[in-house]
Amino acid sequence: xxxxxxxxxxxxxxxxxxxxxxxxxxxxxxxxxxxxxxxxxxxxxxxxxxxxxxxxxxxxxxxxxxxxxxxxxxxxxxxxxxxxxxxxxxxxxxxxxxxxxxxxxxxxxxxxxxxxxxxxxxxxxxxxxxxxxxxxxxxxxxxxxxxxxxxxxxxxxxxxxxxxxxxxxxxxxxxxxxxxxxxxxxxxxxxxxxxxxxxxxxxxxxxxxxxxxxxxxxxxxxxxxxxxxxxxxxxxxxxxxxxxxxxxxxxxxxxxxxxxxxxxxxxxxxxxxxxxxxxxxxxxxxxxxxxxxxxxxxxxxxxxxxxxxxxxxxxxxxxxxxxxxxxxxxxx
Amino acid sequence: xxxxxxxxxxxxxxxxxxxxxxxxxxxxxxxxxxxxxxxxxxxxxxxxxxxxxxxxxxxxxxxxxxxxxxxxxxxxxxxxxxxxxxxxxxxxxxxxxxxxxxxxxxxxxxxxxxxxxxxxxxxxxxxxxxxxxxxxxxxxxxxxxxxxxxxxxxxxxxxxxxxxxxxxxxxxxxxxxxxxxxxxxxxxxxxxxxxxxxxxxxxxxxxxxxxxxxxxxxxxxxxxxxxxxxxxxxxxxxxxxxxxxxxxxxxxxxxxxxxxxxxxxxxxxxxxxxxxxxxxxxxxxxxxxxxxxxxxxxxxxxxxxxxxxxxxxxxxxxxxxxxxxxxxxxxx
Numbered sequence: 001x002x003x004x005x006x007x008x009x010x011x012x013x014x015x016x017x018x019x020x021x022x023x024x025x026x027x028x029x030x031x032x033x034x035x036x037x038x039x040x041x042x043x044x045x046x047x048x049x050x051x052x053x054x055x056x057x058x059x060x061x062x063x064x065x066x067x068x069x070x071x072x073x074x075x076x077x078x079x080x081x082x083x084x085x086x087x088x089x090x091x092x093x094x095x096x097x098x099x100x101x102x103x104x105x106x107x108x109x110x111x112x113x114x115x116x117x118x119x120x121x122x123x124x125x126x127x128x129x130x131x132x133x134x135x136x137x138x139x140x141x142x143x144x145x146x147x148x149x150x151x152x153x154x155x156x157x158x159x160x161x162x163x164x165x166x167x168x169x170x171x172x173x174x175x176x177x178x179x180x181x182x183x184x185x186x187x188x189x190x191x192x193x194x195x196x197x198x199x200x201x202x203x204x205x206x207x208x209x210x211x212x213x214x215x216x217x218x219x220x221x222x223x224x225x226x227x228x229x230x231x232x233x234x235x236x237x238x239x240x241x242x243x244x245x246x247x248x249x250x251x252x253x254x255x256x257x258x259x260x261x262x263x264x265x266x267x268x269x270x271x272x273x274x275x276x277x278x279x280x281x282x283x284x285x286x287x288x289x290x291x292x293x294x295x296x297x298x299x300x301x302x303x304x305x306x307x308x309x310x311x312x313x314x315x316x317x318x319x320x321x322x323x324x325x326x327x328x329x330x331x332x
Numbered sequence: 333x334x335x336x337x338x339x340x341x342x343x344x345x346x347x348x349x350x351x352x353x354x355x356x357x358x359x360x361x362x363x364x365x366x367x368x369x370x371x372x373x374x375x376x377x378x379x380x381x382x383x384x385x386x387x388x389x390x391x392x393x394x395x396x397x398x399x400x401x402x403x404x405x406x407x408x409x410x411x412x413x414x415x416x417x418x419x420x421x422x423x424x425x426x427x428x429x430x431x432x433x434x435x436x437x438x439x440x441x442x443x444x445x446x447x448x449x450x451x452x453x454x455x456x457x458x459x460x461x462x463x464x465x466x467x468x469x470x471x472x473x474x475x476x477x478x479x480x481x482x483x484x485x486x487x488x489x490x491x492x493x494x495x496x497x498x499x500x501x502x503x504x505x506x507x508x509x510x511x512x513x514x515x516x517x518x519x520x521x522x523x524x525x526x527x528x529x530x531x532x533x534x535x536x537x538x539x540x541x542x543x544x545x546x547x548x549x550x551x552x553x554x555x556x557x558x559x560x561x562x563x564x565x566x567x568x569x570x571x572x573x574x575x576x577x578x579x580x581x582x583x584x585x586x587x588x589x590x591x592x593x594x595x596x597x598x599x600x601x602x603x604x605x606x607x608x609x610x611x612x613x614x615x616x617x618x619x620x621x622x623x624x625x626x627x628x629x630x631x632x633x634x635x636x637x638x639x640x641x642x643x644x645x646x647x648x649x650x651x652x653x654x655x656x657x658x659x660x661x662x663x664x
Contacts, residue, residue, distance in 0.1 A: 011558040015517040015529050016510075020558045021648045030651060030659035033562060033634045034603035081648055094536040096557050178348075181509075185347040197347050204426040225428050226343040226352045230365060271366035302365045316353045316413055319362060327362035 008081055008101030010174060018177040021101055023081040045113040049078070050164040060106070061134050063127040072110045072127045074135045074169065080105035081170075088144045088173050099173065104139050108132065108167040116154060116165045118267035125256045132169070132279070133252075136245045139171040146285040147175050150244075155274025157301045175283055182280070186291040196240050198293030201225070206238075211325040214261040218254035221262045223321035223328070230319045231270060233262050233298040233328070242292040244281035259296065265331040266300055274301040340413055340433030342506060350509040353433055355413040377445040381410070382496040392438070393466050395459040404442045404459050406467045406501065412437035413502075420476045420505050431505065436471050440464065440499040448486060448497045450599035457588045464501070464611070465584075468577045471503040472616040479507050479615045482576075487606025489633045507615055514612070518623040530625030533557070534568050543657040546593040550586035553594045555653035555660070562651045563602060565594050565630040565660070576613035576626040591628065597663040598632055606633040 009022045045051045056062070058075035065071045082103030089100045108131050110117075110124075117125060132150050139148055152167040153160040160166075175183075189197035205211055205222050213233065214221040221235050235258050237251065247255060266275060277298040282289035341354045377383045388394070390407035397403045414435030421432045440463050442449075442456075449457060464482050471480055484499040485492040492498075507515075521529035537543055537554050545565065546553040553567050567590050569583065579587060598607060609630040614621035 013556075013558040014533050015521070016513045017517060018513075018558075020560055022559070022652055023648050023650050030601070030655060033632075033651065034601070034605070093557075094540060095532050177513075181348045181350075185349060189347070200427050201346055208426060224345075225425075226345040226350075227354070228352055269362070269366070273366070300365075316355050318355050319365065320354055323362060 008083060010099040010101050010172075012097040012099075014095055016177070019099075019174045021081050023101070045164070048113055048164050049162065050109045050166065051113055055109070061131055061138075063130060065111075070111055071124065072108060072131050074106045074108045074131050077105040077107050077168070082172060086142075086144070102144065103173060104142070104145070104169075104171040106135060106139075106169040108135070108169065110165050113164050116267070117152065118263040118272075120260070122256050122260055125260055126252065128167070129252060129256055129259070132167070133245055133247060135169050139169065140245065140284040142171065144173045145171040146173055147171075147179065147283045148281075149176065149278065151276060151278035153276050155272075155301065158274035158276050160274075175285075179280065179283070183282070183289055183292055186289075186293070190291045196291060196293055198236065198295070199240050202236050202238060210322045213265060213325050213328045214258065216254050216257050218251050219258035221258050223325040225321060227317045227321045227324070229299050230302050230317050231266065231300045231324045231328070232317070232321070233266060233300075235259055235262050235296040235298075237294065240293055242282040242289050242294060243284075244279050244294040245284075262296075262298060265328045266298060269328050269331045270300055270302065275299060276301075340415060342431040342433050344429040344431075346427055348509070351431070351506045353413050355433070377496070380445055380496045381494065382441045382498065383445055387441070393463055393470075395462060397443075402443055403456065404440065404463050406438045406440045406463050409437040409439050409500070414504065418474075418476070434476065435505060436474070436477070436501075436503040438467060438471075438501040440467070440501065442497050445496050448599070449484065450595040450604075452592070454588050454592055457592055458584065460499070461584060461588055461591070464499070465577055465579065467501050468616075471501065472577065474503065476505045477503040478617040479504055479511065480613075481508065481610065483608060483610035485608050487604075487633065489606035490608050492606075507617075511612065511615070515614070515621055515624055518621075518625070522623045528572050528623060528625055530568065530627070531572050534570060538570075542654045545597060545657050545660045546590065548586050548589055550583055551590035553590050555657040557653060559649045559653045559656070561631050562634050562649050563598065563605075563632045563656045563660070564649070564653070565598060565632075567591055567594050567628040567630075569626065572625055574614040574621050574624040574626060575616075576611050577616075594628075594630060597660045598630060601660050601663045602632055602634065607631060608633075 010019045011022055012019050049055065056070060056073065059073035060075060062073035063071050082101050082105050084104065085100060085102030088102065091098050108128065110128065117128060136148055136150065139145060148169065148171045150167065150169050154165070186197050193200070202220060206215065206220060211223045211225060212220060213223065218239065219235055219237055221233060224232055224234055235255070266273065275298055277296060279294065279296050281294040282292040342351045343354055344351050381387065388402060388405065391405035392407060394405035395403050414433050414437050416436065417432060417434030420434065423430050440460065442460065449460060468480055468482065471477060480501065480503045482499065482501050486497070518529050525532070534552060538547065538552060543555045543557060544552060545555065550571065551567055551569055553565060556564055556566055567587070598605065607630055609628060611626065611628050613626040614624040
């Protein structure tokens with residue numbers, strides 16, 4: 001019996017105004033939640049879904065190596081939390097707002113089952129970034145898409161359910177609440193100080209130097225002054241730019257260099273930790289977010305601190321960002 | 333050589349205005365972050381810090397069983413992220429704000445090394461809640477304390493670094509950013525609709541019934557309409573009350589009954605999952621938060637979804653709250 005797949009829903013929290021996703025398309029029996037959830041079979045390449053030859057049929061964008069074999073491609077996620085659609089249906093249920101969970105969800109897969117981005121050459125990282133940008137530019141054309149999130153989970157502790165290295169791209173009809181906070185913060189800072197809050201921070205960090213890990217002509221890699229977790233690393237363009245997708249070919253060279261430095265130092269210094277990275281960029285809903293400043297965040301998973309963060313919403317870092325940066329700066 | 337313990341710092345994120353904690357008092361060598369972090373020794377009661385007879389010397393509040401043996405006590409955390417202090421020192425560093433990380437951090441320990449709150453009798457749960465309230469009332473007397481967080485981590489996946497059941501109480505000089513959002517949301521809703529947003533939601537949920545798991549005269553247990561995670565459960569007082577610490581003896585009876593129902597159904601239905609629960613209550617900085625409505629949240633850990641939440645700040649629930657509530661409602 002084929003189970004009819006129902007559409008996911010976006011539901012608004014009545015108090016905060018934030019949207020959550022009720023991903024009914026993935027629904028399991030309630031009893032299944034009590035079972036052990038880790039899927040070990042995908043660890044071996046034999047059973048890896050991304051190592052099957054027919055996987056390439058699903059590619060929507062692909063880059064090849066110089067020998068003609070594929071290196072990276074993007075394809076629709078087989079188990080999306082969002083479904084394709086062209087109209088945004090909204091309705092009320094009692095005092096609550098619900099929206100159809102429409103959107104796009106893609107997976108960016110690299111060829112090698114083991115080798116991770118931190119071990120890639122610049123040329124290889126460039127192809128991954130080209131894929132991110134290419135798909136971003138394509139997906140943002142859909143009218144209902146307001147925000148596109150690009151992220152990469154490495155390691156089981158960081159939520160990577162499939163071991164084979166891959167990134168995800170999600171295009172959705174609502175704004176991320178954290179980003180909303182940052183957009184407002186950047187706008188307010190500009191109103192009060194007449195300059196970009198990120199540019200202010202970057203200028204000061206480069207002058208101060210203690211939290212800088214690496215810099216080139218166009219990008220700086222640093223541990224943020226108010227780090228959310230131990231060894232948090234961010235990659236910022238030095239020149240003010242709100243939108244990642246507008247990165248030029250020239251800038252991309254420097255970004256790829258900075259990203260390689262950031263990821264390889266975390267990989268070597270912390271001995272291949274689990275981590276998440278994500279690109280924070282202004283929404284694509286054409287509302288004009290010129291005060292924002294795009295960047296990439298890397299959050300290594302060095303410990304489990306669930307309760308305090310959940311309870312008080314305040315993050316704890318157990319190493320000073322200055323010491324973390326000093327340590328990562330020395331890694332060759 | 334005794335390592336000098338330095339004070340923790342609260343640092344403000346320049347963009348969002350949220351505070352993070354740099355807990356330097358716990359600092360380890362940078363290299364130590366690459367080592368495996370799980371501490372297995374505390375699993376056996378022989379090495380359990382909470383099972384040592386001298387632990388009772390540290391108690392600041394204690395409740396005994398009818399046979400005279402202790403059942404629960406609260407004591408200062410041996411490894412606090414916050415240090416005691418009476419003055420709030422703030423300073424600037426470049427464009428950034430820093431505050432001394434002063435505050436109080438206590439651990440609420442129950443006697444049995446194995447038995448968890450979900451397995452307690454009502455009388456036992458009552459003693460735990462009495463301890464929470466007693467310490468809350470005491471800690472809020474400190475002038476600089478603005479917010480007190482009470483939370484409980486159960487299971488390693490939920491961040492419980494010590495297996496022996498215990499809760500934590502943290503009294504801090506800044507507001508939790510999530511709570512700030514809820515306080516604003518409740519205020520706005522009241523201004524626009526002339527009533528409490530939580531009361532509106534609770535009335536509607538009780539009338540609708542599909543997400544209600546249990547209710548008594550004074551409290552309701554439900555899966556929220558916009559659940560943040562699968563099987564999220566909340567316990568709300570039916571009557572409007574902003575402050576947990578003002579709970580009366582009569583109300584406490586009903587709260588204890590509701591909490592027992594909530595925790596034991598999660599425990600039985602999901603077969604002893606890891607979870608966090610926390611009490612969300614109005615700040616104690618005497619600013620008057622009458623529009624808020626205190627409650628308790630339970631967040632079971634049924635899967636790891638790190639990347640998407642981190643990247644987009646939007647949570648995914650993979651079971652409809654209606655189905656989760658139906659399942660938990662049926663548990664005896």
